Structure formats: C-alpha cells, structure tokens
Amino acid sequence: MGLWISFWITLLTPLCLGVSHRQDRKNAGGDDALWSIDLRSVGFTGFAPKKETWGLHLGPDPVCFADNQTVIATFLTREQVTGLARRDEAIEHSPMRLHAIFFDSQTGNIRATKDWPLRRPHAGIIAVGDGKFAVLTPSLIALYSLSLELLKDLRLSSQQESQLWDFRASPSGKSVVAEYHAPKAYFQWIDMNTLLPRPISIPTVVFSISDEDVVVKRDSYVKPEGFQTDVLIRNADGVWRSVCSVLNGTNSTCGGTVQFLNNGTLGLVTPHAFSLVPKAGGAPLLQASFRNDEWLDRPLSPLVEGRRFAVTVWAHHGGSAFFDVDSRSIPKRIEIYDLPNPHPVYAVNAKQQKISGVSGIALSPDGSLFSILTNGFVRMYKLPDVTPNAQTLSNPH
C-alpha cells in the first residue's frame, strides 16, 4: 500500500507533470531549438509596468544559467487585489511577485519554481558562479544555492531602498555595484560572496564593472575641435588609466557603449559595429561591422570559456526620419562569436525561427548551450564546440 502511495505521489509531482507539458510545447515551437517552453503554462501573464513611473532602472536579464545544467527564467506578475490592504501589512501580501522557473538545460524539464514578493515591479536573478544565484529586488539582495537554500541576504535601509536606481553586475556576477540617485549618484561595491558592501567613488553613471575594475567613458566637448572620447579604467580605488582616446569618433575602435565582457576584455558597441579590446588597451582582439540597416540595440553577452559571446542584430521597422515617426526594433538574427574569429560560428535567424522579440539571451558557462527568452517562450539551442579554430558560417550576414 505504501509503495502505491509513493508511486502516485511521484507521478503527480510538478516535475513529472512538466515533462508532458514540455512535449506539447516543443512541438508547438516548430523550430530546430533543442527545446522550447511557453512560460504562460507556469504563470507568465505578459505583465510589464508601462504607465507607472517607479524611479528605478533595475532590470536584470530575465534568463541566465546558474550552471551548465540549470537555466533560470524569471518574470513578474501582478495579481488581482480583491480586498483592502492594511497600511502596516507585510510585503509578503504584496500583489507583485518575481517568479523564477528552474529548467534542466538539456531537457527543459522544470526542476523547481520559486517566487518572491515585491514592492515595486523591478527585479531579477543573476548567476554568481559556483552554482549559486542572487535575487536582486529593490529592497534586498539574496544569495541562494541551487537547492534554493538561502545562504545570505543584504537588506537595504528604507533610505537606500527609496534611492536605489540600479544594481550593475560584473560579467561573472561575483561583484555588483549598487547605484543610488539622491538625486546625485553614490555607489556601493558589493562582493557577492560575502554580500558586504563598501562605498566606492565613480565619477559618472556611464560605467561598467568587472570583478576588480571599473571602466568609464566620457564624451567631453573641447572647443573648437569637437568631442573628445576617453575610455578610462581603474582598479578598485586606484588611479584612472586611459584605455583609448579619440576625437570626434574618428577611430571606430574607441567609443560607443563600453562594457566588460570578462575580467580582461572590454566590448565597445556602436549602432553598427562592435570591437573587443584588452582592458590594458592596444590592438582590438576582434572587430565586426554591420550594414547601415542593421543595429546593435543591446549590450553583448559576457564571454564564456574566455572566448564565446552572443550579439543580437536588429532591424528598425516602420518609422520615418522625415516625418519624425518612431520605428520599432525587430530582431534579425542572433550571432555567436568565438574570439578571435571575426565571423560568427553560429547564427539564429529570427524570421525563420519566428522570433519577433528578444527579452533575454544567455550562454551556458561551458558555451555549449544558448538560451533565448522571446515572447514568453524560453528556447534552448545547442552550439558547436568552443574551439580555437572554430569553423565559420559561409555567409553569416
């Protein structure tokens, strides 16, 4: 009798139910993805704050790999309020929630789900290495193991909570800078292993961090020559050192949006080109440029295995410059590059795959898998091996 009870309990667990749901959705995807799952089956409603203003920029990528076996997709919900809430009611009764779905990265089976209450609809999850992940909400940072055990948390004071603008993570997730606007900006550097914050001085909000360094970019008006772009780097609280400098954007490998791709490599992204340079400066490791009707609207993904990264190429549809009418961004393709190869080793054609929007992209730590969150679907793709002499697509563009 006991055996039968345990059999039925096992059969009816959400994990087992997830397998059959997955098969249905995989077939509905109709593409060459390893698997594809509709988050609507686990509570995704498409909710995104639109008209409210929350004075908060926080918005981590909604998909990330905790390790090679686990990919985490997140979304927010606002549940219907049926009764009056008391002013002193705990946040646990808030109608806004951050939901995290933990998938087996190979099969798409749901391993676990968890949600957290929110006061403001901005939150997400980042991987911090060693199989751990951190939940970032406007009121706290919570560090978890993959078994969903809370390891540590850092709660913001009510003043910090009201002044928080963003959490900016290093590519590895091992460091985070909390940016507060009061409205003048002040910053805290947080080691994600210990969750111990320390004040740090950063002279501009245009910056990116690695585990040890801060890089900033300045576009100064120098009369009468024009605009002087300087990319500067500093270790912790050391002195600023120039990575590159250029007048009026004449050098295509200096300027644009500057981001760390790993602890030693910087990405410089302009609307139609990107280049990767060593943080010490010098010759670019890789340069790629795109047609004038192809746009790089999102940052590059961090480097995995020291060489692999993803680039999303967009088309701007509709709109008219003459009549000052807006255009909308439509993903065209997602390309995977292996340093130092200047050509993509893999590309996902958005039109062929019926991808009309990209909310998030992530590469597995070993570079073997690639996940996209698009229109509420999580899709997983198998990538070719990361090799120094990876083969290139014959006609990637």
Added chain:
Amino acid sequence: MRGIDTNGNFAQFYAFAGGTSSYFDISDIAQGVWEFNGMLFGEDGYNKYILANYADRIEMQREALARAIAANSDGTITYEQAYNSLDPTKGHLQGGNYNFVEMDYGPADLTCGADATRCNGIHFPASGFVHLDTSNPFAGPVAFLEHGFVDLFLDNLAYTFVPRR
C-alpha cells in the same frame, strides 16, 4: 543622375555646381548618398562631417536635452547624469535635431511612463536614440502645429540645426 549601366552596377551623376561627374556603385546607392554644401557623402562620412563641423550646435542640443531629461525624471536623474549619458559621437542628424546615442536612460525612466516614446519634447525615435523636439505633437493642437512647423517643416527645409538654448 544618368542611370545604371548595362550590368546594372553603376549610376552616373553630375554635380552641376562644380561641373563634376562620376559614378556610384549600386551598393552605394542602396546604402544612401547624402549631399551637403555641394559635397557627396555616404552615411558614415556625412555623420562624421556633421560632427566635426557642427560640434558647437550639437553641444547646445545636448545641454538642452540633458536639462529636459532631468526635468522630466521626477528628481531621479540629474542634469550631469543625463548629459554624460548622451553620446554625440555615434549619433546622427535627423532634420534639424541631433539624435544622440542613449543606452543608459529610456522612456521607462521618465515621468511619462515606459510606453511613451515622447515626453514633453524628449523623443526616443528608435531604440538607443533620443533627440529633443520643440514639443510633443500629441500634447494638443498647438503642440501638434508647433512640432509640425518647427521640427518637420523648418528642420527639413530651413535649418541644419534647430537652435536650442
């Protein structure tokens, strides 16, 4: 412009002011050709020419736009933060308004809300770009006419740069 050659590869043009004539490759035409003060440019060359020769006007628009972003952020973005976030070096001219690259702030950071690409003159015409219009055309009939006259009619036909202070 004379047309395309028998292979469909070239178009001949005459620039009458200087009496110059030459040929475009068909791919140049597909990418766009700009004429400015009697000079012909591709898109990149045109943007660099504007940046090098009109930096003072671009700077004035940058300052005005930074003030507008700060004023429409409900006190969460300072003028200095907005100013630093506006990248003039990879932007381009749209009519008489300069489109700055803006990857730090967007509609969701302003008081008009995330789905408002126009907020009291601040206009995000495409992802990653922002410029300052004279007014929001959807704010009322007067603003509609003002935007139409200044930002469309004068911008495209009279101004190289709309003067902003």
